[in-house]
Amino acid sequence: MVIELLKFQVPPEVRENYIQKDAEIWTTGLAKYPGFLGKEVWINPNDSTELIFIIRWATKEQWEAIPSEDLEMIEEKFTQAMGKSYPIVELAEYQVRKFPYS
Template sequence: MVIEWLKFRVDRESREKFIQQDEAIWTTTLSTYPGYIGKEVWIEPTAPGKVIMIIRWQTREQWKSIPMKDLAAIEKKFSKVMREMNISYKMIESKEFQIRKFPSKQ
């Protein structure tokens, strides 16, 4: 399993709307691609202007096989909605992790 880890800066007053629109646009679309497992949104009580998203993929190959034109179209749609709602956001960090599982001791 592979984890796509994204960190955003969002206006604290707009955080919940940002999360809702991300779910409606990004999550709904990504969930249609092969290999998508699920997504979590983490919010830090002491940092209300930051949002972390964890997206789980079966394999890196499946995740990276999403056409760039599709990703650009999704981002364009999301950005348009954010502008219309007057919500400022910026991705400030992205990482990739692999989950390693070890055999349990018997």
């Protein structure tokens, strides 16, 4: 499994709308592709502007197989719904490794 971590700075007054629109547009859009396993939204209790999205993919190859045109279309729809763009302030990728337990 591969984890995609995306961090955004979103004003507190639009945070709930941002999360709702993200679920409606981004999560629904990504869920159509093979390899999408799920998504979590983390809210930083010490910084009301910080949102972290954790997206789980079965493989990196499936994640990277999503056509860039499709991602651009989803982003455009999301930006229109929000009325502006909120750029990613940090992104990272992690591999999940499972170890056998004795």
